[in-house]
Amino acid sequence: MPEIKMIIQHQVGLHARPASLFVQTAKQFKSAIKVTYGARTANAKSILSVLALGAGQGAELDIQADGEDASAALQAIESLIAGNFGAAT
Amino acid sequence: MKTLHGIAASRGIAIGPAFHFRQADLRFERLAQNDAAVEWARFETALEVARNQLIHIRARAAAESGPDQAAIFEAQTMMIEDPELLAAVQAAIQEAGLSAEAALHDSAETYAQSLEALQDEYLSARAADVRDVATRVLRVLLGIGESPAARLAVPSIILAHDLTPSNTVLLDKSLVLGFCTAAGGATSHTAILARGLGIPAVVGATAQVLNVAEGDCLIVDGERGLVLVEPDAETTRLYEQRRGRTAAALQHALDRAGEPAITADGRRVEVVANIGNVEGARAALEAGAEGVGLLRTEFLYLERATLPSEEEQYQAYRVIADLFGSRPVILRTLDIGGDKELPYLRLAPEANPFLGVRAIRLCIPRPELFKPQLRAALRAAAGTNLKIMFPMVATAGEIRQARAIVAACRAELKAEGYALPDRMDVGIMVEVPAAAVMADQLASEADFFSIGTNDLAQYTMAADRTNTGVAPLASAFQPPVLRLVKQVIDAAHARDKWVGLCGELAGEPLAIPILLGLGLDEFSMNPPALPLAKHIIRSLTMASAREIARAALELGDADGVQALVRERIPALNVDGPSLL
Numbered sequence: 268m269p270e271i272k273m274i275i276q277h278q279v280g281l282h283a284r285p286a287s288l289f290v291q292t293a294k295q296f297k298s299a300i301k302v303t304y305g306a307r308t309a310n311a312k313s314i315l316s317v318l319a320l321g322a323g324q325g326a327e328l329d330i331q332a333d334g335e336d337a338s339a340a341l342q343a344i345e346s347l348i349a350g351n352f353g354a355a356t
Numbered sequence: 357m358k359t360l361h362g363i364a365a366s367r368g369i370a371i372g373p374a375f376h377f378r379q380a381d382l383r384f385e386r387l388a389q390n391d392a393a394v395e396w397a398r399f400e401t402a403l404e405v406a407r408n409q410l411i412h413i414r415a416r417a418a419a420e421s422g423p424d425q426a427a428i429f430e431a432q433t434m435m436i437e438d439p440e441l442l443a444a445v446q447a448a449i450q451e452a453g454l455s456a457e458a459a460l461h462d463s464a465e466t467y468a469q470s471l472e473a474l475q476d477e478y479l480s481a482r483a484a485d486v487r488d489v490a491t492r493v494l495r496v497l498l499g500i501g502e503s504p505a506a507r508l509a510v511p512s513i514i515l516a517h518d519l520t521p522s523n524t525v526l527l528d529k530s531l532v533l534g535f536c537t538a539a540g541g542a543t544s545h546t547a548i549l550a551r552g553l554g555i556p557a558v559v560g561a562t563a564q565v566l567n568v569a570e571g572d573c574l575i576v577d578g579e580r581g582l583v584l585v586e587p588d589a590e591t592t593r594l595y596e597q598r599r600g601r602t603a604a605a606l607q608h609a610l611d612r613a614g615e616p617a618i619t620a621d622g623r624r625v626e627v628v629a630n631i632g633n634v635e636g637a638r639a640a641l642e643a644g645a646e647g648v649g650l651l652r653t654e655f656l657y658l659e660r661a662t663l664p665s666e667e668e669q670y671q672a673y674r675v676i677a678d679l680f681g682s683r684p685v686i687l688r689t690l691d692i693g694g695d696k697e698l699p700y701l702r703l704a705p706e707a708n709p710f711l712g713v714r715a716i717r718l719c720i721p722r723p724e725l726f727k728p729q730l731r732a733a734l735r736a737a738a739g740t741n742l743k744i745m746f747p748m749v750a751t752a753g754e755i756r757q758a759r760a761i762v763a764a765c766r767a768e769l770k771a772e773g774y775a776l777p778d779r780m781d782v783g784i785m786v787e788v789p790a791a792a793v794m795a796d797q798l799a800s801e802a803d804f805f806s807i808g809t810n811d812l813a814q815y816t817m818a819a820d821r822t823n824t825g826v827a828p829l830a831s832a833f834q835p836p837v838l839r840l841v842k843q844v845i846d847a848a849h850a851r852d853k854w855v856g857l858c859g860e861l862a863g864e865p866l867a868i869p870i871l872l873g874l875g876l877d878e879f880s881m882n883p884p885a886l887p888l889a890k891h892i893i894r895s896l897t898m899a900s901a902r903e904i905a906r907a908a909l910e911l912g913d914a915d916g917v918q919a920l921v922r923e924r925i926p927a928l929n930v931d932g933p934s935l936l
Contacts, residue, residue, distance in 0.1 A: 282478050284427075287434060313440035314431070315467045318482055321474040 270331045271341050273348045280323035285352040290314045292347050298334025300344070311344075357587050360568075362536070362561030363827060364581035365547035369599040370534030370556040371592065374572045374585075375512035377504045377519065377527075382494055384457035392450045399445060399456035402496040407436050409492065431482065435489050441467060457497050464490035477662045480700060484661030508532075513574045515565050518822075519546045529553055534576035536583045538565040541827035542860065550578075551860070552636065554884030558583050560824040609887035613644030617879075617893040619872065619901070626878040627890050628684070630858055637676045639883040644890065647684040647741070649806060649880020650858035651676060653729065654691060661700055663725065669732035677740035684741045686806065686856075686880075687733050688785065689758075690725065691715045691747040701725075710811075710820070715748035720757050730765040735774055743781040745806055750788045755801040758782075785858075787811035792840040795847035805848050806880070809859025813837045832861040833914035842874045842909065849875060856880055865928050866921045868892045873905025895927070 277285050281304075293300045293311035300311035304326050309316035311330070322328060328348075332340045388395045414429035435441065441463055448459035464486050471483040494500075505527045508514075514532055518539040535557035537546050542559070550557035556578030568574070568585055575584040575595050584591060618624045628649035629640030640648065656664045656672055664672075677685050692698050693714020706712035719726040733744050746758050759782055769776055786792050787808035795805065809832035814821040816837050819829035831837075841857070848855045856878030861867045863881030868889060871879065881889060904924050908917045922928060 279478070282476075287431065290434060310440050313438045314434040315438045315471075315486065316440050318479060319467065319470045319474070321476065321479065 268331050268333050269337050269341050270329065271345055273328050273330065273345065275322055275324060275326045275328065275348065277352050278324050280326060281317060281320060281328070282323075286314060286317050288347060288352050289344070290317055292343050293340065295343070296332070296334070296336045296340035298332040298337045298340045300330065300332045300340055303329040303331075357591065358585040360536070360558075360561045360564050360583040360585065362558040362565075362581050362583065363540075363542055363547075363824075364578050365540070365542050365544070365559040366535070366550035366555060366557035366578050368534075368554070368556035368578045368602065369595055370513055370574075370576040370578070371595060371599070372511055372513050372533040372574065374515050374568050374570055374574050375508055376566070376568075376570050377514050377516040382491065382498065382500070384461075384494070384498060385455050386458040388449065388453055388455045392453070395449045395456050395459075396446060398497065399449065399460065399493075402456065402493050403436065403442075405496045406489070406493045407433065409496075410436060410489075428485065432485050432489050432492075435486055436493070441486075457494055460490055460493055460497075477665070481661040484700070513576055515568055516546070517563075517566065518544060518559075519549070529555075534574075534578070535559070536561055536565055536574070536576055538563050539822075539824050541821050541824060541830060544822050548860070548882075551863070551882045551884065552630075552632065554882075560827055562824075606888065609891040610643075613887040613890065615644075615890070616646070617890040619893060619896050619898055621897040621899065623872075623898050625872065625876065625893060626856070627886060627893070628686075628856070628878060628880045629883050629886060630880050631676075631883070634672070634675050634679075636883065637679050640886070641679060643883040643886040645883060645886055647680055647686075648676070649684075649686055649856050649862075649878055651685055651687045652691070653687060653689065657690065657692065657698055663700070663728070666728035666732045669729055670735050673732055673736035673742065674740075677736050677742045680741070682741050684743060686743045686745055686783070687736075688745050688747055689716070689729055689733075690719055693718050710814070716746045716754055716758060717748060719746075720754065720761070723761065726761060727765055730762050731769055734762070734766055734769055734776060734780060737777040737780040738775040739777070742777075743783060743803070745783040745785055745804070747785045747808070748788060748811075749784040749786075749798070749802075750790045752794070752797050752801050755784060755798065759801070786844050787815070787859075789816050789840065792816075792844050795844040796850070799848050799851040799853050802853070804854050804856065805844055806856040806858050806878075807841055807844055809837060809841070809857060809861040812840060812859070816840060828914065831914040832859055833864075833867065833917045835909055835911050835913070835917060838870060838874070838905075838917070839909055841871070841876075842905075845875045854878065863889055865889070865892055866918050869896055869901045869904045869921055869925060869928075870908050870917070871905075872896060872898065873901035873903070892928070896925075900924070 275281050290312060302309050302311045304320045304322045307320050309320050330344055410429055410433045414426055444463035445459045448454045448462060468483040468486045471479045508528060508531050511531050511533050513534040513536060515536050518537050532555055534555055535546050535550050537559045538561060540546050540559040544559055547557055547559050556576045558576050558581050561583055572586050575587050616624055617627045626646050628647040629645035630650040631637050631640050631648055632652040633655045656669055693709060693712060736742050749755055781803040783804035783806060784802045785808045786805050791798055810821060813832040814830045817829050817834055819826035821830040845855045854877040857876055858880035862879040863885030879889060908920055911917050
């Protein structure tokens with residue numbers, strides 16, 4: 268199963284606008300996408316579970332995708348995080 | 357034509373159609389009455405309706421309130437579509453046999469609590485959003501419809517059992533002509549809100565209020581405490597005339613609102629405003645306020661899911677203090693508890709909240725709550741004339757403890773390099789009888805007193821001011837309350853401290869001569885009452901006011917006191933132009 272590791276640089280962490288963008292990006296794909304932070308794992312298409320990760324600035328995320336468009340999904344998520352969510356607030 | 361009798365809570369006359377503000381009852385059955393497939397279908401239908409409501413509200417918020425408000429509803433829209441939440445609801449319906457309502461409530465609550473457990477300001481706000489979304493769907497499931505405030509579309513007279521601050525914040529005030537409630541007394545929230553807005557109100561008009569048909573024409577007579585249902589043409593014409601005369605008389609007082617309040621024999625008193633936000637500050641300036649005698653800070657704490665930050669408070673206080681420049685602005689520290697709650701503080705329910713952990717009693721042991729406010733106030737006092745006062749003080753020890761926290765905040769801010777005022781006066785509200793009785797001792801600990809007669813009256817008379825049955829007893833015109841006011845003023849003056857009064861009494865035309873005669877230095881009231889109060893003060897002499905005050909203290913009850921003032925000063929008749 269393809270997997271990437273990313274660090275959240277954005278100052279608000281994976282909250283607010285970055286969290287919305289993250290979930291909206293995940294939702295564009297058919298694959299099941301899981302995001303793990305520390306001991307918690309969330310469905311990347313669920314805003315509530317993503318928020319409940321409590322992933323702040325500097326959090327290291329483990330993101331896995333499973334499905335036909337898994338690598339495209341991870342690519343999209345990777346560029347979102349690497350691009351610092353378009354520096355949205 | 358039918359006449360309802362209540363308590364005149366805010367002066368003026370309103371004529372318009374009736375609008376019922378009904379509170380939703382969100383009780384539901386926990387177990388499904390249908391089979392799981394039907395229950396799930398009910399849920400899906402309700403979800404779709406709620407989702408459409410949210411999309412609509414989001415568009416309205418974006419157009420009317422800006423992107424921040426719209427973002428809240430955008431987050432809520434994502435929550436209502438959340439696959440994990442929906443899966444949890446489905447499991448609860450199909451596996452546990454719960455009703456759609458219970459399944460949704462429980463699932464949303466689980467998420468809300470896990471977000472809150474992370475103890476982050478932003479995430480706690482989202483917890484409130486999850487609950488808000490769940491409530492929205494529950495309303496649809498229970499067939500209750502959106503918040504009553506959302507239905508108000510034409511200028512109307514609002515009818516309700518009673519209203520709370522969180523109900524009324526959603527009301528479009530430009531569409532509110534008047535209020536009429538079944539419960540409540542002269543100092544209930546509806547009454548205070550109405551006076552703050554300068555909108556006529558009658559409260560405590562009994563359950564008959566709830567039987568008025570929606571859309572019926574009403575006249576709210578805020579002078580006599582009457583509500584006329586479907587009045588005849590002649591009555592309406594007379595009331596329209598009276599409304600016009602009162603407006604003309606008020607205009608006269610308004611023309612001189614900017615001038616000081618000096619009695620006919622030369623004593624000047626300060627006439628300042630009670631406000632609760634920046635709009636109030638602007639209204640106060642327009643009405644001729646010489647400062648702010650009571651800045652309620654609860655507005656920063658209500659209608660939100662987490663505590664406001666120091667910075668947010670600082671900005672809010674700064675804007676208001678700057679508007680008044682060198683004129684005094686007295687900020688009352690957080691007055692929560694009693695009849696004012698903050699859901700996110702999760703305070704334990706109390707059997708007697710008015711006698712419980714409220715105001716300063718809540719703040720002293722909670723530095724995380726108290727210090728950001730004190731720090732924000734100290735910062736806003738730099739370059740302005742901001743003062744603070746503590747509510748619900750009962751003992752000198754409380755003042756010393758609270759002042760020590762202020763001193764600690766000052767030291768912290770200084771170390772952090774903030775600009776600070778050379779001095780910031782720290783006073784107390786005198787609203788607990790113990791504080792009034794011990795005023796001589798407390799005067800050594802506080803820089804000034806501000807008497808809160810609403811609470812002082814209810815505590816002195818042992819009469820709940822929100823209970824219609826004992827409302828006359830809770831009147832601040834009761835001689836025992838007036839005697840305490842005198843005791844407080846005398847004790848403070850003996851120690852060269854000044855005394856203000858920021859209860860409803862300060863703006864009551866019939867009370868002004870008495871308070872003046874007792875030697876009150878500062879009168880603080882809702883902005884709409886300012887011009888008239890100044891006008892009344894100008895028409896009096898200290899000699900006559902002292903005489904009235906002396907006589908009032910010898911009477912037996914509130915009615916006697918009011919009758920005395922009416923008799924001594926016929927111009928203070930409650931009706932129309934004779935007020936002036």
